[in-house]
Each structure stands twice: as structure tokens, then as C-alpha cells.
Amino acid sequence: MGIWFIVPAVVAAFCAVILGLLLRAVGGRKSRKRAVGFFHPYTNDGGGGERVLWCAVRAIQEEIPDLDCLVYTGDHDATPQSLAARAVDRFGVTLLSPVKVVHLYKRKWIEETTYPHFTMIGQSLGSMYLAWEALCKFTPLYYFDTSGYAFTYPLARLFGCKVICYTHYPTISTDMLSRVSQRRLMYNNDASIAKSVWLSRCKLIYYTFFSWLYGIVGSYTHLAMVNSSWTKSHIEKLWGVSPCIKRVYPPCDTSGLQVLPLKRPAEIPVIISVAQFRPEKAHGLQLEAFSVAVKRLDSSLPKPRLQFVGSCRNKSDEERLQMLKDKAIELNVNEQVKFHKNVTYRDLVGLLGAAVAGIHSMTDEHFGISVVEYMAAGAIPIAHNSAGPKMDIVLDEDGEQTGFLACTVEEYADAILRVIGMPETERLTMAAAARRRATRFSEQRFYDDFKDAVRPILSHRSR
Incomplete structure (x- = not known):
């Protein structure tokens, strides 16, 4: 019964966030700066996603040296110098110049611990709030999401940005729907739900509704780079923007x-x-x-x-x-x-x-x-x-x-x-x-394919 109250409440909250930010976003269109803003709230995660971030920054710096690069981060001790040093120390990537840094203070709204239940939708709406903070502080010509927060794309479009993303993993996939439907136990489908027919059906409704929302927000991207054949097939099904999707294998040393x-x-x-x-x-x-x-x-x-x-x-x-x-x-x-x-x-x-x-x-x-x-x-x-x-x-x-x-x-x-x-x-x-x-x-293969993918978008930049 509870899920029938949650679904309309989530829809209402989603619409309220969009409408509430629309006026501010329209104002932000006038003050866009000639830069690429990388939305990467965790610049200390140490994983493959962070390597992609620094290689993407390096690629943009090589392709268009006079285009500023900045990173939106929730790590408050991050500085341009510390991030450049981290790129070298952790990943062997030498930036041509340090990035600008925009600190975010609302990161708790994308923490999974903030949402004990309905985590995906909670984090997704929270990412919109975090992106609002980011774009109000600095509105770039190009908004580049390297962390998979697709719900931020319509907001970035409202701010007048060209939206580019590198998607490592779809937030939801048909495989996840299948596991819930088959009541298979996994890290994101615990025993209490997998063992219950009723709870599994409720979760399936929730996942189906979320995948519909995910498909809508994902379609707002101008360019979606994906990291594998598996991810590409899922994103094509969910977002329905096949011409905008390019497979770019991640940079490996x-x-x-x-x-x-x-x-x-x-x-x-x-x-x-x-x-x-x-x-x-x-x-x-x-x-x-x-x-x-x-x-x-x-x-x-x-x-x-x-x-x-x-x-x-x-x-x-x-x-x-x-x-x-x-x-x-x-x-x-x-x-x-x-x-x-x-x-x-x-x-x-x-x-x-x-x-x-x-x-x-x-x-x-x-x-x-x-x-x-x-x-x-x-x-x-x-x-x-x-x-x-x-x-x-x-x-x-x-x-x-x-x-x-x-x-x-x-x-x-x-x-x-x-x-x-x-x-x-x-x-x-x-x-x-x-x-x-x-x-x-190889890393060089990433640079070549990445530049080929972004060049048509960047070549139409505002002057």
C-alpha cells in the first residue's frame, strides 16, 4: 500500500523541483562562462571514474587550450594544485594546467546513507539540488557529468548549457528489473524483499517507474559517451537517443x-x-x-x-x-x-x-x-x-x-x-x-575516441 502513496509524492516532488528552479535557471543562461564544468562530486574516490575525469580534462585541454576547465567537487579540501597532484600521483595523468575548483556543500543529498529507503530516487532528486548549487555558483557553456547523475541534465539544459556525459553504468537497467522480478538475492535486492512476493512486486513497480523517469532525463543530453558494449545497449534502450551515444572505452594505463x-x-x-x-x-x-x-x-x-x-x-x-x-x-x-x-x-x-x-x-x-x-x-x-x-x-x-x-x-x-x-x-x-x-x-585510444566524440559539440561553442 505504501508505494502507492510514494509514487505520486515523488512525481510531485520532481515537478516541484523543476518548476522551482526554472526561474533561477533562466537567469543563469545570461551569465554562462566560456568553460567546461565537470560535475564530479567525489574527486577522491580513487576508482576508474576518477581516472576518466582527469583524462577527460586533459583531452579537453589538448583539444581547445583556451577553454577553461573546472571541477564541481564536494571535497572541501580540494584545491587546483592538490587535484593536479592527485591526477599524477594516483593515475599518472599530467594536466596541462590546474583546473578551477567549485566547492559544493550540499553533497549529503546524494549520499546513499541519507536515503535508507527509495535510495535511487532520493539520490537522483538530491543530485538535482546539488547541481543547482553548482550551476548557480558557476554556469559554464558545457556541463559535463562524469559520475552518472542523469537527473541533473534537464536542469543543466535550463541553465543554457550543452550537456555531455560519460556514463560508466546505467543507474537502473533491465537486468536489475529482471533480478527483482525473479526475486534473486543480491547486494541491491536484500533477502527481506527477495523472499516476499508482495514486496518484490512493489519494488518492481518502483523500478519500472524509476526507469521511465531515467529515460526521460537521460534524453536531455547532447552527447552520451558510454564505456562498453553492455552499457551502450542499456542506455540506447532506456534513453532512446541512439545517434547521440558513442562508445568510448575508458582510459587504461x-x-x-x-x-x-x-x-x-x-x-x-x-x-x-x-x-x-x-x-x-x-x-x-x-x-x-x-x-x-x-x-x-x-x-x-x-x-x-x-x-x-x-x-x-x-x-x-x-x-x-x-x-x-x-x-x-x-x-x-x-x-x-x-x-x-x-x-x-x-x-x-x-x-x-x-x-x-x-x-x-x-x-x-x-x-x-x-x-x-x-x-x-x-x-x-x-x-x-x-x-x-x-x-x-x-x-x-x-x-x-x-x-x-x-x-x-x-x-x-x-x-x-x-x-x-x-x-x-x-x-x-x-x-x-x-x-x-x-x-x-589504451589511454591513447581513449584520447583519440574522446576527442572525435566531443569535437562536433565543442566546435559549435559560443564566442
């Missing part, structure tokens, strides 16, 4: 990692996992698979080590990291598992260069930058058998296998044991094929 030797220390095989400590990354599955593999390991083979490398965005991520440490103790593998939090780019390269394999376990990972990094570094990927890794990355190269795909704990354990037990010549052959395939997703 293939050149910097390809100089690493393919040979690895034989004494202790190292398996690396690079991902933010977020629930969808399914680190727990990796620990369980590693534990199973260790128990099944032939006594003649050396015991492997598992190294987690990731960043924490907030308190929830910190708590999740501690739970993983506790789980490692529970599984009795804590002496073979090590956690590295918020490492520098240089340290990450060193860790990748020592790994024989890289593990990834997110279901429907939109692309999988870490998987490409494994391959470029010479670590054989063991990735989830879905979306980006399945459709774009872990495919044969010149008829040779480049890695393994898995879904269950047993399948991951089998793949771990396969890599550890490989003869050195076989491992080197597979690692070399994986490295060749990784060149398809």
Missing part, C-alpha cells in the same frame, strides 16, 4: 604497465584484486574462492597470497574493509591475505608487476578497468562472466586464450588453481596474449 616483465617470482604466487571497497565488488566471494583454492591446493605447489588493493570513499567502505579482514580470519587465510588501502599509482604498479593473476568478481561490471590493467601488467585475469569483461575484454586474441571467466565460488577457485598449476611456458603465452589484447583499451 596499458603503456605504463606493458613495460613490466612477464616473468614473475616463482616462490610465492601472488593474486591481486584491485577495486574500491564497495558492496557490488563482491570481495567476500574472492575470499571464499581463495580459501577453497588453498584447501584444494596440491601439496607440491607453493601456497599463493591474495592482495586486496582499493580505496574507501566513506565510513561504510571502512566498515566493509574491516569486515573483510574479519572474514579472512574466519576463513583461516588471514596470514596469506593482505589489504592495501589508498595506495599511490607507483605502489599499484609495483603490486601489479608481482602478480601472476588478477581477480575481479563484480556482476555486470560495466567495463572493468582493473581487468585490463591486470592484462597489461602481465597478470592473467580471472573475471566475472558478465557484461564488460565477457563482452569486450577477456576475449581470445589471435586465437589464443587471454584469461578466465567465472561466476561461482567453485569456478573462481578452479581458475585460481589453473593459474597456479600452469607450466611457466603456458602462463607466459597466455599473459602475452592478454597483454596484446589490452592495447585495444
